[in-house]
Amino acid sequence: MTSKKRMVNKREISSQLVQKIQAGDAQAFNKLVELWYNRIYQFALKMGGGHDGASEIAQKTFIQTYKHLGRLQDPERFASWLYRIAGNCWMEEHRKESRRRSESLDEASLNTDTLGARKEDSPEEVYHQEELSQLIRQALSRIPAEQRLVILLKTYEGLKFSEIAETLTIPENTAKSRLYYGLKALAKIFDQWQIPRQHLLY
Amino acid sequence: MTNGKYPDNIYCINAMKKPEPHRLMAYLYGELKPEEAKKIRQALENFPELKQEFVELKRTRSLLEQDEEEAVPAPQFILPSPQAPTAKNLRLTRIKPRLAWAAAFLLLLAMGYWMNLRASWQDQQLVLRFGKGAGQEEQKRWEAAQNQFQLVKNELDSLKHWMLLRETNQTELLDSTLHTIAARLRNQGKQLQNLSKQPSDTPDSQTLLSILESQQNQWITEIVRQVSQQYQEFNEDNLSNLVLYLENQREEDLQNIFATLQILQLNQENQDLEQNEILDEILISLYKKQKNHE
Numbered sequence: 001m002t003s004k005k006r007m008v009n010k011r012e013i014s015s016q017l018v019q020k021i022q023a024g025d026a027q028a029f030n031k032l033v034e035l036w037y038n039r040i041y042q043f044a045l046k047m048g049g050g051h052d053g054a055s056e057i058a059q060k061t062f063i064q065t066y067k068h069l070g071r072l073q074d075p076e077r078f079a080s081w082l083y084r085i086a087g088n089c090w091m092e093e094h095r096k097e098s099r100r101r102s103e104s105l106d107e108a109s110l111n112t113d114t115l116g117a118r119k120e121d122s123p124e125e126v127y128h129q130e131e132l133s134q135l136i137r138q139a140l141s142r143i144p145a146e147q148r149l150v151i152l153l154k155t156y157e158g159l160k161f162s163e164i165a166e167t168l169t170i171p172e173n174t175a176k177s178r179l180y181y182g183l184k185a186l187a188k189i190f191d192q193w194q195i196p197r198q199h200l201l202y
Numbered sequence: 203m204t205n206g207k208y209p210d211n212i213y214c215i216n217a218m219k220k221p222e223p224h225r226l227m228a229y230l231y232g233e234l235k236p237e238e239a240k241k242i243r244q245a246l247e248n249f250p251e252l253k254q255e256f257v258e259l260k261r262t263r264s265l266l267e268q269d270e271e272e273a274v275p276a277p278q279f280i281l282p283s284p285q286a287p288t289a290k291n292l293r294l295t296r297i298k299p300r301l302a303w304a305a306a307f308l309l310l311l312a313m314g315y316w317m318n319l320r321a322s323w324q325d326q327q328l329v330l331r332f333g334k335g336a337g338q339e340e341q342k343r344w345e346a347a348q349n350q351f352q353l354v355k356n357e358l359d360s361l362k363h364w365m366l367l368r369e370t371n372q373t374e375l376l377d378s379t380l381h382t383i384a385a386r387l388r389n390q391g392k393q394l395q396n397l398s399k400q401p402s403d404t405p406d407s408q409t410l411l412s413i414l415e416s417q418q419n420q421w422i423t424e425i426v427r428q429v430s431q432q433y434q435e436f437n438e439d440n441l442s443n444l445v446l447y448l449e450n451q452r453e454e455d456l457q458n459i460f461a462t463l464q465i466l467q468l469n470q471e472n473q474d475l476e477q478n479e480i481l482d483e484i485l486i487s488l489y490k491k492q493k494n495h496e
Contacts, residue, residue: 037276176224187262
């Protein structure tokens with residue numbers, strides 16, 4: 001089954017589960033969590049905050065989801081709605097963290113701590129020390145959060161641009177532009193780090 | 203990139219001009235119409251530097267997609283049984299009857315409290331008349347009133363807790379309802395104060411007293427009827443009826459209730475702050491440990 005078909009199937013199942021929950025079948029909620037937990041966890045992890053933070057944000061997201069599911073009028077749009085909640089939960093946590101550390105949003109200090117202070121390390125050291133996934137997370141942490149959000153929703157969550165626009169309540173072209181500038185910034189970072197060519201094949 | 207000469211939607215289909223970033227992204231992720239995609243492909247051929255940029259973007263996307271995620275197991279949420287409130291049941295229409303029930307219970311307690319105080323006022327007239335026995339009686343009534351108030355406070359406490367657990371808006375609704383009642387009660391309180399100043403044996407005050415007593419009986423009967431109806435029908439309109447009857451409560455009672463609510467809210471906020479601080483401490487120490495470990 002292709003990725004697109006899987007996504008369509010997942011959305012259909014989600015829509016059915018949402019309808020069941022709204023009809024009073026509270027136990028269907030755990031099936032919904034099972035279906036989406038890993039995605040939300042990975043989303044939160046890449047947004048920054050480490051594994052503990054991702055776990056906390058994922059749990060908060062689903063608590064909020066359960067609390068407000070009755071208000072979701074169109075179950076077909078569950079995915080956009082869920083990512084919006086996850087994004088809001090992350091932003092809330094990030095704001096708290098920023099207040100604690102009195103640092104700016106763009107510095108994305110969460111990952112700096114999680115991954116260690118690598119700014120002083122040479123690119124080669126960084127690459128050798130970290131796994132690829134950590135490297136990606138570190139690069140993502142260095143671009144603005146608004147660009148990071150769009151990159152994650154597009155690249156890993158497979159949302160259409162129209163869905164990203166709906167999730168973030170921004171115009172569709174703005175979502176595309178943020179993706180463009182985000183990818184450009186990442187390309188520059190990867191270039192500076194001199195990522196070996198085998199990882200850049202497509 | 204737009205030169206003002208062409209409409210925005212025409213711009214990208216001109217293969218002799220560089221496409222805008224958002225169109226390039228739509229192309230990269232396969233969300234362009236075939237005819238537009240064809241023009242982008244032509245533009246990429248016409249502009250080597252654009253093609254180079256596109257290749258870099260594609261490589262970056264490819265690198266991101268290579269991230270192998272380690273799946274994490276989903277936790278099981280302990281949820282209420284199907285009979286208990288679900289997400290749907292938490293909606294306003296379902297929650298109102300509960301609010302009405304709580305309000306009715308509160309009303310009955312407050313009515314009992316008010317009856318004691320009215321007796322106190324009557325006693326005050328007797329004391330003035332006979333000039334003795336006021337001190338002990340006042341003490342007893344004060345203690346009884348304290349007990350009644352404690353009951354009201356406890357009930358409010360649990361009601362508030364219940365509301366906070368479920369829906370913040372409902373707490374606001376409760377506060378707003380109580381504020382409305384207090385505002386309307388001021389007039390009633392002023393009437394009672396004026397009445398207490400008049401000599402007890404004048405025909406006017408006696409008549410007013412009997413009217414008030416009669417009204418009280420009617421209210422209690424009506425409240426019981428309303429509560430019963432509320433239980434059977436779960437009719438939202440009954441809430442507003444009950445609110446009307448609640449308007450006849452003593453102002454002082456409500457002021458105490460508000461003060462209690464504010465204290466409760468303050469305590470809750472302080473508790474939340476303390477909890478957050480503790481959580482912060484734990485998180486920071488975890489981060490430090492993790493950092494040391496690394």
